[in-house]
Amino acid sequence: MPVKTFNWNFVTDQRIQQLKGQVRAKEERIVQLETENAVLHLKLAEYYEIIGRSNSKAVQLCSLYNEQQDLRRNTYLNLIQICQEVQKLKQELKDFQSFSRLLVSNFHHQYQECLSQIVDAVQGTQIENENLQSFQARTVDLEQSLQEINELYQVEKRKRKELHNNLVELRGNIRVHCRIRPLLPFDTESVEPAFQNRSISLSEKVIHAMDDETVLVRCNRPGHPLFNKTFQFERVYSPLESQTIVFGDVRPLITSLLDGYNVCIMTYGQTGSGKSYTMLGPHSESDAISPSEADHEMGIIPRAAGELFRLLSKNPTVNPRVEVSIVEVYNNELFDLLAKDSSGTIVGVKRDVITTKEGKSNVPLLTYELVESPAEFMKLINKSLQLRVRHPTLVHADSSRSHLVVTITLTMSVPFDSYVDQQSSQKLCKEILCTTPQKVMKGEKPSFPLRGSSPASAPLDLTEQQKQVQTKLQLVDLAGSECIGMSGVTGTVLRETSFINRSLAALADVLGALSEHRGHIPYRNSKLTHLLQDSIGGDAKLLVLLCVSPCQKYLAETLQSLGFGSRARQVQRVQAKRRNLLVSGKSK
Ligand SMILES: Nc1ncnc2c1ncn2[C@@H]1O[C@H](COP(=O)(O)OP(=O)(O)OP(=O)(O)O)[C@@H](O)[C@H]1O
Numbered sequence: 001m002p003v004k005t006f007n008w009n010f011v012t013d014q015r016i017q018q019l020k021g022q023v024r025a026k027e028e029r030i031v032q033l034e035t036e037n038a039v040l041h042l043k044l045a046e047y048y049e050i051i052g053r054s055n056s057k058a059v060q061l062c063s064l065y066n067e068q069q070d071l072r073r074n075t076y077l078n079l080i081q082i083c084q085e086v087q088k089l090k091q092e093l094k095d096f097q098s099f100s101r102l103l104v105s106n107f108h109h110q111y112q113e114c115l116s117q118i119v120d121a122v123q124g125t126q127i128e129n130e131n132l133q134s135f136q137a138r139t140v141d142l143e144q145s146l147q148e149i150n151e152l153y154q155v156e157k158r159k160r161k162e163l164h165n166n167l168v169e170l171r172g173n174i175r176v177h178c179r180i181r182p183l184l185p186f187d188t189e190s191v192e193p194a195f196q197n198r199s200i201s202l203s204e205k206v207i208h209a210m211d212d213e214t215v216l217v218r219c220n221r222p223g224h225p226l227f228n229k230t231f232q233f234e235r236v237y238s239p240l241e242s243q244t245i246v247f248g249d250v251r252p253l254i255t256s257l258l259d260g261y262n263v264c265i266m267t268y269g270q271t272g273s274g275k276s277y278t279m280l281g282p283h284s285e286s287d288a289i290s291p292s293e294a295d296h297e298m299g300i301i302p303r304a305a306g307e308l309f310r311l312l313s314k315n316p317t318v319n320p321r322v323e324v325s326i327v328e329v330y331n332n333e334l335f336d337l338l339a340k341d342s343s344g345t346i347v348g349v350k351r352d353v354i355t356t357k358e359g360k361s362n363v364p365l366l367t368y369e370l371v372e373s374p375a376e377f378m379k380l381i382n383k384s385l386q387l388r389v390r391h392p393t394l395v396h397a398d399s400s401r402s403h404l405v406v407t408i409t410l411t412m413s414v415p416f417d418s419y420v421d422q423q424s425s426q427k428l429c430k431e432i433l434c435t436t437p438q439k440v441m442k443g444e445k446p447s448f449p450l451r452g453s454s455p456a457s458a459p460l461d462l463t464e465q466q467k468q469v470q471t472k473l474q475l476v477d478l479a480g481s482e483c484i485g486m487s488g489v490t491g492t493v494l495r496e497t498s499f500i501n502r503s504l505a506a507l508a509d510v511l512g513a514l515s516e517h518r519g520h521i522p523y524r525n526s527k528l529t530h531l532l533q534d535s536i537g538g539d540a541k542l543l544v545l546l547c548v549s550p551c552q553k554y555l556a557e558t559l560q561s562l563g564f565g566s567r568a569r570q571v572q573r574v575q576a577k578r579r580n581l582l583v584s585g586k587s588k
Pocket residue numbers: 180181182184269270271272273274275276277278282396398399400401478479480481547
């Protein structure tokens with residue numbers, strides 16, 4: 001046998017090739033698997049990411065779930081609470097319902113009661129209404145009769161006043177008015193250290209106007225007995241009453257002047273009590289007084305001038321002549337405040353007062369100025385006020401230290417038969433001619449400067465059947481009485497004060513002597529009383545205006561003034577006489 005030779009190399013190569021093919025296939029498979037693995041890894045990564053996101057969502061959902069669980073639990077708890085509350089409310093509602101039912105039944109009961117009460121009340125009201133209506137009708141009747149009684153009372157009061165005034169005139173009594181001034185700032189200022197801790201009670205009002213004729217002094221100081229006293233006067237002005245009201249009572253006296261009466265108006269009172277205010281109105285050295293209707297504070301003097309010229313302007317046929325003299329009594333000396341020096345400047349010149357043979361007072365050489373209007377008149381007043389002596393005292397910072405006497409002499413020509421009483425006219429004519437220093441011929445023009453002449457010597461142009469009538473209006477602003485201790489004055493002012501007090505005491509003495517009808521009346525004890533002799537004791541219509549302060553501080557002085565006024569009222573002089581004739585014209 002042949003030994004066949006086997007080719008091992010070939011088989012090995014084949015096998016290697018085969019294995020290599022298998023290795024390649026395996027390697028390809030590995031690559032494929034690795035690729036797949038990589039893809040799977042990628043996918044895994046994606047899934048991881050998705051899982052991560054899902055996890056966080058799951059966590060969120062879990063917390064949401066937890067929250068919801070909490071909420072549910074809370075809601076459940078709340079629900080339980082609410083249920084309990086509802087139960088409670090239900091119970092309360094039940095209670096309330098039963099209470100309401102009780103209330104309603106009570107209310108109903110009360111309502112019924114009220115209703116029956118209302119019915120009763122309505123019935124009562126109807127009865128009351130009927131009563132009221134009848135009362136109203138009665139009230140209207142009563143009111144009407146009260147008004148009638150009131151009107152009657154006013155008429156009677158006026159009549160009584162007129163009668164009283166007539167009686168005062170018939171008896172020749174001095175008419176006394178009293179003016180209570182308002183409390184002023186200086187009333188509360190203390191006078192001296194000793195008074196300082198009492199200043200509150202010192203400024204207390206103790207003087208009151210009870211009605212328009214009665215002053216009440218009522219003082220109730222601790223530790224003192226009650227002082228309660230009334231004083232009667234013809235008129236009492238309360239602190240509220242104005243200058244216009246005061247002048248309203250003075251106005252008729254101006255008419256009297258034109259009717260032929262002599263008139264004298266004087267203010268009396270303690271220093272600072274309102275005398276100059278009442279007579280002149282507010283004024284000062286720098287502030288002149290001008291007559292103006294708009295000035296409600298104007299005093300009697302400017303108003304009297306206005307009224308006089310107003311009345312004269314209504315009756316120009318009387319051919320009036322108005323002359324003025326102004327005199328100051330200072331330290332018992334008389335000064336002519338219209339006297340002029342050689343340069344024509346007004347200077348105060350000393351004059352004297354004498355008594356004529358007929359027993360009348362006269363001031364020789366006194367200056368009389370002719371005035372034709374209130375403005376001219378006030379110009380003279382203002383000039384003379386500049387000369388008037390004033391000094392401050394503790395009571396009044398601008399105290400007048402002299403008595404001021406303004407005299408208006410009115411001469412009129414009137415029809416001869418307008419005055420009937422021939423006999424008395426002849427007597428008067430005689431009287432006046434005797435006191436007249438110059439003889440005046442019928443119809444003669446005055447051939448004199450008015451200064452230094454008596455107004456009685458100035459005749460007017462008289463036509464047939466006319467005669468001259470001359471009347472005098474004296475306006476007197478007295479200096480204020482004062483307590484030397486309280487006014488705190490020394491030196492010159494002290495001397496002035498004692499002169500003022502002495503002259504006022506002399507005035508009181510004259511009134512005392514007149515009221516007692518003594519044979520001798522001490523007019524000559526003082527220049528003041530001597531000058532005013534004819535007005536005080538004669539036949540002039542005399543009005544004394546007492547000025548008083550309302551406060552307790554000046555009680556003593558006020559009582560002194562009220563006492564003076566009361567004594568003045570008692571004085572019975574001759575009845576006021578109408579001036580009939582001065583100088584006859586070409587009379588029948
Ligand atoms: N009725 C009143 N209304 C308002 N003020 C008044 C009144 N009365 C007085 N007075 C004021 O009181 C002060 C004192 O008044 P007045 O000067 O008139 O006093 P008097 O009595 O004249 O004093 P004296 O005697 O010292 O001169 C003034 O300032 C004045 O203006």
